[in-house]
Amino acid sequence: MLRWTRLCGLGLALAVALTAPVEAAGPAGTDSPKAPAVAAATPGLRLVRALSLHSMVDAMLGAVVPPGDPMVIASRMFDQDKGTLSAFESEVAGLYERRFTPEELRRLAEFLESDLGKKWVAQQPDIVREQMAALDQGKTSLGVMREIGCATSLLAPALAKAKAKAGLSEPGIPADFQARFDALATASRGFCGCIFREAEKKGKGAALRDPAQLESLAQEAVTSGACPLPSLDGK
DSSP states (O other): OHHHHHHHHHHHHHHHHHHOOSSOOOOTTSOOOOOOOOOSOOHHHHHHHHTTTHHHHHHHHHHHSOSSHHHHHHHHHHHTOTTHHHHHHHHHHHHHHTTSOHHHHHHHHHHHHSHHHHHHHHHHHHHHHHHHHHHHTTOSTTHHHHHHHHHHHHHHHHHHHHHHHHTOOSSSOOHHHHHHHHHHHHHHHHHHHHHHHHHHHTTOGGGGGOHHHHHHHHHHHHHHTSSOOOOOSOO
């Protein structure tokens, strides 16, 4: 049982990572990495700075660090490396510069630097926070992605076992596993969905972002009989 609940915890953590936004700012009341000072910029850097890209760093930290004091600690540690954000901005600017002409980048930056553009950028963190709150409460279609991420991790060991039995090493699905796939997918998604619903019923949707709490919630749901463990090994 413990092995399966640990797998479920890892699966739920993966699912949360899959649905984590990339433009959200850190939760209100927590420290977050500060944007570096604006200097002479290439067209790509101008665009990146107009996007307030430092908020993406908050989101990346938030995807792997629980809110509250852990986020405060992580942010302070991140701030110790003063050059990280500047390097990150340069890297992302390079990605844009390979895909857009200098004129296109200039026009995009001009929009983002306008009153409307600034409003659009400023509203993104709040929009994403609302999406995450809805996800925690099971009130958004993004929950399907979280469920699929969880189910994928649960099925991975069964697939590895089937491939070993068939003598396969390349990516793919053996014929016998393919024949059982629909049933296995239904069982694993049903189990993951049950864990999510139990957490939401108890008002613990936000706990699904913390691997330690995920494992505890999964084990509690299994022990209580609310979410019976599925059989994924074909026995």
